[in-house]
Amino acid sequence: MGRRPKRNGRDVHGILLLHKPAGISSNGALQDVKKLYNANKAGHTGSLDQLASGLLPICLGEATKVSNYLLNADKRYQAECILGKTSSTGDAEGEILQERSIEGITEEKIAAVIPQFIGDIEQIPPMYSALKQQGQTLYKLARQGKTVERPPRPITIYDINLDGFEGDRLKFEVHCSKGTYIRTLAEDIGEALGCGAYISYLHRIGAGPYKNMIDFETLEHCATHGMEALDRLLIPIDTALTDWDSLYLNSEQATALCHGQAISLTHEYPVEHLLKLFDAEKKFMGIGTVNAIRKIIPKRLINL
Secondary structure, rough: OOOOOOOOOEEOOEEEEEEEOOOOOHHHHHHHHHHHHOOOOEOOOOOOOOOEEEEEEEEHHHHHHHHHHHHHHEEEEEEEEEEOOOOOOOOOOOEEEEEOOOOOOOOHHHHHHHHHHHHEEEEEEOOOOOEEEEEEHHHHHOOOOOOOOOOOOEEEEEEEEEEEEEEEEOOOOOOOOOOOOOOHHHHHHHHHHHOHHHHHHEEEEOOOOOOOOHHHHHHHHHOOHHHHHHOOOEEEEHHHHHOOOOEEEHHHHHHHOOOHHHHHEOOOOOOEEEEEEEEEOOOOOEEEEOOOOOOEEEEEEOOO
């Protein structure tokens, strides 16, 4: 077996709450952060459209082991859409496909249609998305002028707050589950109003437990003071699992789990329940789960 190539970067661990600016892709922002930190390993926790800005949690090093839980977390957005027009991409980057009158549309009429989009609903993903169908990325097919049938997916919209309607511009705030496309939500609201719509502004203000953000200007300023200054901007890995139950272990239990052994429970938890694990020094160890015989087994341990 060949040797792995030697890594020249740093083994740095933690979560950066990045304010991604509009105009760059999520992967582009990720690569910029990885380069600034000279990190060996990094990953983001759910793409933002290039047009969109806002909160993009980036996991460095061992924090990538919890990135999937942030990917599955609820999100919050501020959005603005243009009523009376539809676009090929569902946002301002696309070609205008149709224009319809917005005469007679009022805040009262908008407020009357909003409730039908709150709760557990189904949404058809847009063609301009990173989803794959039969091994092909949808946005690549869309750029070739192709449209394929997309099965609807279940999502949950917890709340939609209207922030203003002036001219043809409607502003609103959304709290939603993973997998929600705000572009599609805006289009569907536009169709319910009978005039169509597309997203003109999208800003993520929350992802799971996180709300605060750090912009690139702050990152670059800290970088002039060295890696220690950058590292101070990282938050602990276990903050991604804020709402989880915690289990504090003694030295013997922690050692057993690190060797893949099961340990007995002192509390009653359901089978497959996930727990945050801490060692005797209250240092985060990783994730454990309850097996069929009600014992804790390691699921994803952090190697720091």
